[in-house]
Amino acid sequence: MKISEIKEILDAEVIFGQEFLNRETTSAFGSDMMSDVLAFAREKSVLLTGLVNPQAIRTALMLDMPCVVFVRAKKLTDEVVALAKESGIAVLSTKFRMFETCGKLYAKGLKGSGEVND
Amino acid sequence: MTETVKFHFTVDGENFTMAGQASVAVKKNLRQLGISPEIIRRVSIAMYEGEINMVIHAGGGEADVFVYENMIEIVLTDNGPGIANVELAMQEGFSTAPDQIRSLGFGAGMGLPNMKKHTDFMGIDTKLGKGTKITMRVNF
Ligand SMILES: Nc1ncnc2c1ncn2[C@@H]1O[C@H](COP(=O)(O)OP(=O)(O)O)[C@@H](O)[C@H]1O
Ligand SMILES: [Mg+2]
Numbered sequence: 001m002k003i004s005e006i007k008e009i010l011d012a013e014v015i016f017g018q019e020f021l022n023r024e025t026t027s028a029f030g031s032d033m034m035s036d037v038l039a040f041a042r043e044k045s046v047l048l049t050g051l052v053n054p055q056a057i058r059t060a061l062m063l064d065m066p067c068v069v070f071v072r073a074k075k076l077t078d079e080v081v082a083l084a085k086e087s088g089i090a091v092l093s094t095k096f097r098m099f100e101t102c103g104k105l106y107a108k109g110l111k112g113s114g115e116v117n118d
Numbered sequence: 119m120t121e122t123v124k125f126h127f128t129v130d131g132e133n134f135t136m137a138g139q140a141s142v143a144v145k146k147n148l149r150q151l152g153i154s155p156e157i158i159r160r161v162s163i164a165m166y167e168g169e170i171n172m173v174i175h176a177g178g179g180e181a182d183v184f185v186y187e188n189m190i191e192i193v194l195t196d197n198g199p200g201i202a203n204v205e206l207a208m209q210e211g212f213s214t215a216p217d218q219i220r221s222l223g224f225g226a227g228m229g230l231p232n233m234k235k236h237t238d239f240m241g242i243d244t245k246l247g248k249g250t251k252i253t254m255r256v257n258f
Contacts, residue, residue, distance in 0.1 A: 034223035038163050039232045051223045055170075058138040059223075061145065062162040064155065079135070087142075 001025055001110045003067050003090050006046060009104050010094035012069060016081055017090030023066045029113040030071075030102045034059045041065065042113045048101050052076055054083050061087040069094060071101045123151065123185040129169055129194075131178025134222060140181045141166040151185065157258045160236040161190050164254050167229040168194045174219050175199070176250060192237075192254045200246040208234065 004021040007014060014021070029041035030048035034055050037047060043064040049056050052074045060068050067090040070076065074093065084091045094101055106112070125147060127140035141162055148158045165181070172179040176198020184191040201207045208230050215225030234240045239255040 032223060033220070033226050035167070035226035035228040035232070038167060039228045039235075043159060053222060054135055055138060055223050058142055058166065061142060062138075062159070062166045064159055 012092040012094040015091040020090040027116045125183045127181040137173040164233040197249040201244045
């Protein structure tokens with residue numbers, strides 16, 4: 001699923017990375033616990049999280065994840081946005097909460113990190 | 119074995135927001151060296167968890183990364199409290215991190231086992247009250 005489709009489905013705002021919307025993601029992983037993301041997420045997964053600190057972006061960068069979606073319209077600091085730019089990671093913000101965000105994407109066919117093996 | 123490149127970082131134990139910067143820098147450097155993405159990914163995950171551990175459990179420390187012809191070695195050294203029971207610390211879910219750390223996204227007790235999982239070798243040298251030295255190697 002392209003990042004642009006995720007943006008549509010979640011009615012999300014593109015905080016950074018308009019030029020990356022064509023990128024493909026193969027699955028998603030939703031968590032506020034970065035250690036779980038580091039242990040179980042796959043590369044090319046999109047990270048869905050309510051954790052708004054720089055560690056969310058660094059975690060995505062370490063795993064080669066192309067996009068982070070912040071749920072529940074959290075306010076992002078300039079530092080988080082700057083780090084995303086530096087890292088080349090698209091950042092979206094959606095008003096939906098975690099469960100709703102996951103459900104909407106899953107219903108449209110996006111798989112969980114544990115269901116793909118790329 | 120010839121050592122091609124090495125990187126050194128001091129990891130600040132006071133500032134959680136900055137934690138992980140050394141791992142980010144290593145990732146960029148390894149990309150520039152043309153190391154394969156899969157190797158970089160394993161090094162990144164292992165080093166990032168180790169770097170975070172030095173910040174949240176040991177008040178910071180030193181990180182050294184050595185790039186050899188067929189292997190990358192990461193050495194994380196701190197003067198923190200040490201690990202009382204390494205076998206226990208290696209178990210998934212074991213954590214002594216305070217709740218405040220969990221609200222920052224870490225402290226699930228997954229770090230050490232995940233570091234081991236993503237490396238070909240991991241050695242823990244620790245003394246209570248003295249500190250911890252973790253050596254990890256990824257072969258290619
Ligand atoms: N560098 C370190 N210095 C002291 N204790 C450590 C260090 N690294 C890990 N530990 C101990 O090992 C436990 C398990 O580590 P880890 O698996 O990374 O889980 P977490 O960091 O989420 O607690 C920690 O809770 C801590 O008690
Ligand atoms: Mg840890």
